[in-house]
Each structure stands twice: as structure tokens, then as C-alpha cells.
Amino acid sequence: MVPVDEYRERISKLLPPAPGQRVALEDCLGLALAEDVTAPIPLPPFDNSAVDGYAVRVADVAGADALNPVTLPVTADVPAGRVDVPALDEGTAHRIMTGAQLPPGAEAAVPVELTDGGTERVAVHRALPDGSNIRRAGEDVTAGQVVLEKGQTLGAAQLGLAAALGHAELPVSRPPRVLMLSTGSELVEPGAELRPGQIYESNGIMLAAAVRQCGCEARLLRFVPDEVSQLHAALEPHLADSDLILTSGGVSAGAYEVVKDALESSGVRFDKVAIQPGMPQGSGYYEADGHRVPVVTLPGNPVSSIVSFEVFVRPALRRAGGHREIHRPHRRATLTETLRSPSGKRQYRRGGFDPETDTVTTRGGAGSHLLSGMAAANCLLQLPEESTEVESGSTVDVWLLE
Numbered sequence: 001m002v003p004v005d006e007y008r009e010r011i012s013k014l015l016p017p018a019p020g021q022r023v024a025l026e027d028c029l030g031l032a033l034a035e036d037v038t039a040p041i042p043l044p045p046f047d048n049s050a051v052d053g054y055a056v057r058v059a060d061v062a063g064a065d066a067l068n069p070v071t072l073p074v075t076a077d078v079p080a081g082r083v084d085v086p087a088l089d090e091g092t093a094h095r096i097m098t099g100a101q102l103p104p105g106a107e108a109a110v111p112v113e114l115t116d117g118g119t120e121r122v123a124v125h126r127a128l129p130d131g132s133n134i135r136r137a138g139e140d141v142t143a144g145q146v147v148l149e150k151g152q153t154l155g156a157a158q159l160g161l162a163a164a165l166g167h168a169e170l171p172v173s174r175p176p177r178v179l180m181l182s183t184g185s186e187l188v189e190p191g192a193e194l195r196p197g198q199i200y201e202s203n204g205i206m207l208a209a210a211v212r213q214c215g216c217e218a219r220l221l222r223f224v225p226d227e228v229s230q231l232h233a234a235l236e237p238h239l240a241d242s243d244l245i246l247t248s249g250g251v252s253a254g255a256y257e258v259v260k261d262a263l264e265s266s267g268v269r270f271d272k273v274a275i276q277p278g279m280p281q282g283s284g285y286y287e288a289d290g291h292r293v294p295v296v297t298l299p300g301n302p303v304s305s306i307v308s309f310e311v312f313v314r315p316a317l318r319r320a321g322g323h324r325e326i327h328r329p330h331r332r333a334t335l336t337e338t339l340r341s342p343s344g345k346r347q348y349r350r351g352g353f354d355p356e357t358d359t360v361t362t363r364g365g366a367g368s369h370l371l372s373g374m375a376a377a378n379c380l381l382q383l384p385e386e387s388t389e390v391e392s393g394s395t396v397d398v399w400l401l402e
């Protein structure tokens with residue numbers, strides 16, 4: 001049997017790094033930056049008011065308090081967005097709003113709550129130190145600064161920052177395009193009538209979602225029957241625009257192992273990997289019509305397919321997609337129960353990790369058909385190859401799924 005880490009490396013080597021491209025900001029969520037991003041402008045871009053109130057010179061309001069307010073004429077109104085802001089003369093105030101450009105000469109902004117709110121003349125009830133309630137140009141980001149780094153995954157805040165700096169598009173790694181194909185003559189579309197012996201197709205929808213969650217594109221072909229010619233026919237139209245073919249089912253020891261039967265002859269290698277669930281695996285290249293596309297074939301048992309996707313395929317897709325964060329977050333946790341595990345195989349159980357207590361408890365049994373435990377889990381709990389029993393209170397490795 002192939003060791004888990006060796007097999008993971010083999011799968012990672014199948015996929016070359018994706019090329020870089022420039023993509024509009026609204027299509028960048030979840031993608032990885034292909035280059036560092038710098039700031040073309042400072043942030044804030046100009047000195048501006050942090051409050052709705054009045055721009056003043058500090059000397060003009062020195063000594064003001066509630067009993068002895070200072071009254072100043074209001075000589076301009078400065079809403080946010082005004083571009084022709086007049087200078088502030090000594091002994092005057094400008095009414096100013098949050099985010100509006102600070103008038104030349106102004107040294108502080110008095111919140112409207114500390115005034116009488118006048119529009120012609122304003123009574124200021126408090127003295128303020130120089131710079132009060134002013135947001136200075138460049139105090140967040142200076143022009144030329146690297147603000148986002150190559151390999152960073154773009155989430156909401158990163159996209160917000162890029163937009164604030166005026167970037168309309170970003171250099172990202174092109175997301176790997178995955179063709180997800182689920183095989184099995186027993187599979188029926190959810191919503192349709194189920195006859196005895198049939199089951200609803202679930203691996204395709206699950207694995208395509210998992211592919212998308214790691215920042216890749218997925219095209220899903222859900223109902224390929226256990227017939228070799230039909231598998232080839234399903235693949236053919238998509239070879240030119242797929243970076244990876246991912247299949248579910250048909251790789252074990254039975255009489256109708258469509259994936260194995262179709263792909264073994266085209267050079268895909270089938271192995272037993274020392275993992276439970278997920279032991280029967282295949283990988284290599286599918287070659288046809290001058291195309292050569294990497295293939296990973298996952299076993300059909302639902303939990304086997306998603307667990308082996310997590311362990312073998314996700315890291316490869318993250319790396320190929322240019323992401324700096326390739327692996328799920330790792331924790332060490334105290335096991336709350338005694339577990340048995342198969343000798344010579346690394347077992348991944350579905351777990352509930354409690355961050356308050358750093359403990360982990362299984363969700364459902366070890367069987368590779370027990371999908372509800374997977375759906376209830378927030379982590380995979382890893383039991384080493386050499387162990388056959390792990391006692392309650394032991395420290396174990398967990399990989400957070402969320």
C-alpha cells in the first residue's frame with residue numbers, strides 16, 4: 001500500500017501551476033494573487049474630517065467651554081465629495097461632514113454635538129488640541145506600499161482594500177478548471193423518483209462544491225453509467241478546457257469498475273493507499289485527441305470520496321491555484337473517547353472540535369457510507385498508521401474544515 005504522504009505528493013506533482021491573468025475585482029473572490037499588489041495612492045487619499053461638525057483653527061477655540069463658548073462665522077459648507085474646498089481664514093469656521101476634505105488652514109474638527117449646530121454662526125463649547133478628529137492622508141497606507149502579497153487568497157476585506165486603492169482588476173492565478181464526473185448506473189437525480197436499488201447522486205454535487213470552495217472552477221457531469229464507452233464519450237468534449245479530471249466511483253475490486261476499466265489502459269495507475277476511508281485510488285493522465293489531462297479517480301463511497309479529496313486533491317488544487325495557504329488549519333486536541341483504528345492505515349474520523357476546551361469528539365462512526373457524520377463535523381481527526389487503539393485523553397491531530 002502507498003503511504004498517505006507519498007500519495008499526496010504524487011497528486012500534487014500532477015498539476016502544474018496555473019498561469020496568471022488580470023481579473024475584474026468582482027470575479028476575484030477566493031482566488032490567489034499572482035503578484036504583490038502595491039498602493040498607487042495613499043489612504044486616506046487626503047486629510048479629512050472624522051466627524052460631522054466644524055473645521056476650525058485651534059487658536060480660535062482655545063479656552064472655549066460650555067459656560068464661555070466661542071462664536072465663529074460659518075463661511076463655507078464642505079460636504080463629502082466637494083472638490084473645491086476654500087481655505088479657512090482665521091476667526092472663521094467651515095461646516096464639514098465626515099469624510100469631507102479638510103480646508104487648507106484648518107487644524108481640528110469640532111463634532112456638531114460640542115456646538116450649537118449653527119449654519120450662519122456657530123457657538124463652539126469646547127477647546128480642542130491640534131489635529132483633533134482629523135484623519136491624515138497616508139496614515140492607513142502610503143503610496144507605493146505593498147498592501148497584498150502574492151499567494152494571498154482574496155476575501156472580502158482584501159477586495160475592499162484593492163477597491164479603495166482604485167484597482168479595477170487584480171493579477172490572480174487562473175483558477176484550475178476541474179471536470180467532475182460521477183459514475184454509477186444506480187445514480188438518480190435528486191428530485192426524481194427513486195426505485196428500489198437506486199440512490200440519489202450525491203458525490204458529484206459534494207465534490208464540485210468542494211472544488212469551488214478551494215477557489216477552483218468545477219464542471220459537473222453527474223450521471224455517467226457503468227459503461228466504458230460512455231465514460232470516454234463523456235470526457236471527450238471537455239478535454240481542451242479541463243486542468244483536472246476528477247471522478248467518483250468505479251475503482252475497486254468489482255466486476256463493473258467503469259473508471260478502472262476505461263482508464264487503466266490509457267496509463268492511469270490504480271493503487272491501494274494506506275488510508276481509511278479512501279483506500280482505492282487512481283491517478284495519472286488521460287490522453288486522447290492530442291490532449292493530456294491530469295486525472296484523479298476517487299472511490300465511490302461518499303465519505304471516502306470527500307475525505308480523500310480533502311487529503312489528496314485539495315492541497316494539489318490550492319498549490320496549482322497559487323494559494324499560499326495550501327493546508328487546512330491544524331490543531332492538536334484532546335480526544336474525549338477511546339477509538340479503535342485499523343493497523344497500517346492512517347484513519348481519518350469525522351470530528352467535532354471544541355475550541356473552548358481544545359477537545360475533539362467523533363461525529364458518527366468510521367464507515368465510509370456514513371455521510372451524516374461528515375455533515376455534522378467541523379474537522380477531520382487523524383489517527384496514525386501504527387495505532388490500533390487511541391485512548392480517551394490522548395492528544396490527536398485535527399484538521400479544521402471551516
Ligand SMILES: Nc1nc2c(c(=O)[nH]1)N[C@H]1C(S)=C(S)[C@@H](COP(=O)(O)OP(=O)(O)OC[C@H]3O[C@@H](n4cnc5c(N)ncnc54)[C@H](O)[C@@H]3O)O[C@H]1N2
Nearest residue numbers: 182184201202203204249250251252253279299300301304
Ligand atoms: N471486494 C472488495 N470490495 C470492495 C473493496 C475491496 O477492496 N474489495 N474496497 C471497498 C472500498 S474500501 C471502497 S472505498 C469501495 C470503492 O468503490 P468504488 O470506487 O468502486 O465505487 P462504487 O463501487 O462505484 O461505489 C461504492 C459505493 O458508493 C456509492 N456511490 C458511488 N457513487 C456515488 C455517488 N455519486 N453518489 C452517491 N453514492 C455513490 C455506490 O452506490 C456504492 O454504494 O469499494 C469497496 N468494495
Ligand code: MOO
Nearest residue numbers: 277278279304368
Ligand atoms: O477505503 Mo474505503 O474508502 O474504506 O470505504
Ligand SMILES: [Mg+2]
Nearest residue numbers: 250251252254
Ligand atoms: Mg466498485
